[in-house]
Amino acid sequence: MAESSARPSPPPEDPARVAEFEARIARGESIEPKDWMPERYRKQLVRMMSQHAHSEVVGMLPEGNWITRAPSLRRKMALIAKVQDEAGHGLYIYCGTETLGVDRHELILQLLDGTAKYSSIFNYPTLTWADIGCIGWFVDGAAIVNQTMLAKASYGPYARAMVRICKEENFHKRQGYEIMATLAAGTPAQRAMAQDAVNRWWWPSLMMFGPPDEASSNSDELMRWGVKKKSNDELRQRFVNLTVAQAKAIDLVLPDPALEYDEKTENWKFGAIDWDEFWRVVKGDGPCNRERIAARKKAHDDGAWVRAAASAYAAKQREVSDEAA
């Protein structure tokens, strides 16, 4: 709501104002765009929300790949709708980020020139149709766990975008799980394809929740300010607990021999995550980092004429109305 008017650079931070701000967070109040906020809170939100928006946008690429090769019209319609939703999700969050006084264009340029980060899961290739099922089941499933928490974030525009996204994300997960269940109940070759996808996507999906709590530099601050309500490890555990039973129901095996139910904590214990791989992919050396950005750049450049035409049309409309006046 005129939420994105640029703000003047803040005066040095007054401890009393910071205390009042933190008291508002403690009372569970929603922080709105024009409210006073510590500069660090604003910066952290811009970082987190823009990475989130970029992830939605880049997330369209591995799936968009498969639209022309979907095995039936039903699957194709679902996949097109899902990919369109991801574009929408990116836009909701970019619009939320703009309320913090940044320009969407700056953020898009950072994505295109490769300086912005996005979820490392999208730097893995989608080799078979089963990967599309696995992305819906694991990747969107993990996103739901994370975003359900973020729907209670202290920053109003972010929380509201998450509420909207969560409503749509369940369809993504279910269509993915349906693909996997169908393949798992299919021919031996289809079963093998489904299991292979599970083997490749399981560990990168666990990495989606970010580094372990003791190595997460941003987590404490984000939790203190109510942006996040749960830690990376807590969310990861919740995802594992939910997914084990789902895998079992369709007779697919999660590729972790250390998975074991702990009666005391009521959690599924899981094996060690390869954090070296995580950091390698985050730092740009995953299987598809360069390909994703090149594809995104091409899409942006190929759309230039559409933007030019819309601008030209708008200019012409203004001329017509000026002449009429």
Next chain:
Amino acid sequence: MTPPDDSQWPLWEVFLQPPKGEPHEHAGSLHAATAEQALQNARDVYSRRGEAVSIWVVPSASITASTPEDMGPFFDPGNDKAYRHPQFYKVPRGVRVF
């Protein structure tokens, strides 16, 4: 020619009216070159599942809003008038008023 900077397009606030007679509610914002484009984009971005029977798009720059700094004094006239609420009034014990 350098491609036009798409975010230089004006910002529009989007309001959706849900199907069952509720009022329009703010959904978010978007950039568009014209009002017509804003309306079409609003439909595609904010109403892909029958969320709306009506959409308003308003140039963000046209909105006049109250500010957080004024919040206390601005809303004060409405905050100290307990007699505007039914609980302010006494009724005989045992009478159902509502």
